[in-house]
Amino acid sequence: MSAGRLVRHSRFLSRVLRHAPDVAGVQLDPEGWVDVDALIEGARRQGIPLTRELVADVVARNDKQRFTLDESGRRIRANQGHSVPVDLGLVPTVPPAVLYHGTATRHVQAIRRAGLQRRGRQHVHLSATREMAWQVGARHGVPTVLEVDAQALHGQGHAFFLSANGVWLTDHVPARFIRTGRHVARAVG
Secondary structure (H helix, E strand, O other): OOHHHHHHHHHHHHHHHHHOHHHHOOOOOOOOOEEHHHHHHHHHHOOOOOOHHHHHHHHHHOOOOOEEEOOOOOEEEEOOOOOOOOOOOOOOOOOOOEEEEEEEHHHHHHHHHHOEEOOOOOOEEEEOOHHHHHHHHHOOOOEEEEEEEHHHHHHOOOOOEEOOOOOEEEOEEOHHHEEOOHHHHOOOO
């Protein structure tokens, strides 16, 4: 599959499995799973030619590992990033001392005031490395990496979860747990 086709299919799967299952006429079960055959049929109705092989290829080749097929290969779900309610069955996990959040520089002042908020998603997304956070921020404009004192936040009773694709999740990061500065906000690498 070409890179462009992979991206188009991945975007379609993200939209359906994270935000708008009705686009493909499917319903997510309480844990976010959907039948692959129903998804393929819904995509066909939208003019998107999906097959089981293409779905498996998108799951395997997605650079962010956004999707998971169940052991039978009959069901698929997004690993995180949902704006629709699902229970991914994630277990609270002790985070590393520091986590990172990539964003566009234009959002830094608002984040300094209000902290990191879920907005329309179920969780705030954090990265284990500056490099990964930088890549996330670059998708939204001129990137900035914010450093989150996850150890202190966890010590205050905030729950953290680790998604299947290595993204750290929490409900909210108050501004006092976020550090910014030249050493953090510059390009990595």
